[in-house]
Amino acid sequence: MNCMTSNTKIKKHLINSIIAVSAVLLFMTPGAAHASGESRKLMIAGSTSVQPIAEKLAEHFMHKHPGIKIEVQGGGSSAGVQAAYSGAADIGMSSRELKPEEKQLKEFVVAYDAIVLIVHRDNAIENISREDIKKIFAFDITSWNGVSGSNNKGVITVLTREDGSGTRGAFEELIMGTAEIAARALVQDSTGSIREIVSNDIDGLGYISFGSLNERVKALAVDGVKPEMKTFQAKDDGSKYKVIRPFLLLTREEPAGAAKEFMNFIRSTEGVELIKKEGLVPAL
Amino acid sequence: MKIADKERIISNILLLTALSSIGALALITVFIFVEGLPVILKTGIFDFIFGMKWKPAKGIFSIFPMIAGSFAVMAGAMMVSVPFALCCSIYLAEFAGDTARKFIKPAIELLAGIPSVVYGFIGVTVLVPFVKNYIGGNGFSVLSCSLVLGVMVLPTITSISFDALRAVPASYREGALALGATRWQAVKMAVVPAAGSGIIAAVILGMGRAIGETMAVIMIAGNSLIIPLSPLDPVRTLTSNIALEMGYASGAHRQALFATGVVLFIIIMGLNVLATRIINRAVK
Numbered sequence: 001m002n003c004m005t006s007n008t009k010i011k012k013h014l015i016n017s018i019i020a021v022s023a024v025l026l027f028m029t030p031g032a033a034h035a036s037g038e039s040r041k042l043m044i045a046g047s048t049s050v051q052p053i054a055e056k057l058a059e060h061f062m063h064k065h066p067g068i069k070i071e072v073q074g075g076g077s078s079a080g081v082q083a084a085y086s087g088a089a090d091i092g093m094s095s096r097e098l099k100p101e102e103k104q105l106k107e108f109v110v111a112y113d114a115i116v117l118i119v120h121r122d123n124a125i126e127n128i129s130r131e132d133i134k135k136i137f138a139f140d141i142t143s144w145n146g147v148s149g150s151n152n153k154g155v156i157t158v159l160t161r162e163d164g165s166g167t168r169g170a171f172e173e174l175i176m177g178t179a180e181i182a183a184r185a186l187v188q189d190s191t192g193s194i195r196e197i198v199s200n201d202i203d204g205l206g207y208i209s210f211g212s213l214n215e216r217v218k219a220l221a222v223d224g225v226k227p228e229m230k231t232f233q234a235k236d237d238g239s240k241y242k243v244i245r246p247f248l249l250l251t252r253e254e255p256a257g258a259a260k261e262f263m264n265f266i267r268s269t270e271g272v273e274l275i276k277k278e279g280l281v282p283a284l
Numbered sequence: 285m286k287i288a289d290k291e292r293i294i295s296n297i298l299l300l301t302a303l304s305s306i307g308a309l310a311l312i313t314v315f316i317f318v319e320g321l322p323v324i325l326k327t328g329i330f331d332f333i334f335g336m337k338w339k340p341a342k343g344i345f346s347i348f349p350m351i352a353g354s355f356a357v358m359a360g361a362m363m364v365s366v367p368f369a370l371c372c373s374i375y376l377a378e379f380a381g382d383t384a385r386k387f388i389k390p391a392i393e394l395l396a397g398i399p400s401v402v403y404g405f406i407g408v409t410v411l412v413p414f415v416k417n418y419i420g421g422n423g424f425s426v427l428s429c430s431l432v433l434g435v436m437v438l439p440t441i442t443s444i445s446f447d448a449l450r451a452v453p454a455s456y457r458e459g460a461l462a463l464g465a466t467r468w469q470a471v472k473m474a475v476v477p478a479a480g481s482g483i484i485a486a487v488i489l490g491m492g493r494a495i496g497e498t499m500a501v502i503m504i505a506g507n508s509l510i511i512p513l514s515p516l517d518p519v520r521t522l523t524s525n526i527a528l529e530m531g532y533a534s535g536a537h538r539q540a541l542f543a544t545g546v547v548l549f550i551i552i553m554g555l556n557v558l559a560t561r562i563i564n565r566a567v568k
Binding site for chain 1: 502
């Protein structure tokens, strides 16, 4: 089975390199070079959470626009903000909202990374507080008895993702803060299996990205706010869904040229599809 | 060309082919150790093996809970499997008629042909809910793993013990019967003791198979990072640790997974060497 995952990985890599090679080949053909003018380079740097989707988008974008070469680097959100300021990168990436003093940068929302808490459909609970979620994942609360709104009596089956997963990273950042997910929590290596287990276990509680939600499980409101497109984009604090982070592209000036083209591509049907495939919520 | 020369060329070609598989083994060994050793040495061999905390995000790598988990699951699987396998092989070797043997033996060997993901899937959809509802815990447990692994290693232990029993010379049986023993007494007092080391080797090879199993275990073990103190506790094994986290692991985390592989490699090599020694001693 290991082999299978690594096989698909190898396949992915193969496809990637084929795309890269064909992009290079296209670029080398005189006709193509003429059509798109001289080669332009776009340097993107910042959040390692945004990096995977940015790389994927860049790859498909470069395939379509052989004249533009995009390089994506990590470094973290703060480094992304810095790089956009200093011009070290053409575009900075951030997976957190900008602080007030950073607001003079131009923001472009690639997508929202929303985490939803899911339970079994027969669990009566509809709403959970962020404080309770934190306590449950730290194993300070272990039974549904201790959670208001639930009619369950059983011990909570706490499900988390494996170390290194981006979804886990977002959950730790948005909910846990400095607290740690307890070692007793059950660990699954995919959104699919967390959803599957919760749909079969009346006492289950897990988290998945909003993009992977389906009708087999129930998504909880957090602090009274339901996870839906409206609340993701709400401006006022009271009606905004909190377990969410935006994936931002940052530029010093109004984006133009290659940067503008790249952003247009992100909003195109193809870009939106890629974003959905990664389990993210496309920005409207 | 002389016939002798031809013979020599062919034998050399065959030797080369045989060596190439050893070459593959050598390459794998070198690769695992080169990738894994740095982390073990950096953490310290003792801390790496006997430490309690595995926190890749903080660069803390200790695998004792997983070593304990692997051995717990293996021991459980042996408790399930050995009695069945032993009885089965004794029946097949000593009591079954030709027709019964021709049907039962291939049927048991067929168990080995079922892909492990199928075992895992049955485990997670049938066994885990059963354990949760009728025995306790959340179902993802040492117990569930032991039951599934017990069935999975049944063919290994049965067929090797069967061969060992068959290899006992007929004179042993005849001698016992001539002394007035019943058939069961002859089996119990003469045949099984004579095949003893072969049976022990079969059990040890079964252990190796149980400890190396990955996919089925990942699906039903729960993969928590704790030392299981009860059969109903969830557990993470060495193999599932590697398979769970390799998806997004990079840098030191990735090396630590190879280091987990080093430990697993040594355990399984040890078991195999032990089994071979016991068989060889018996042959002498």
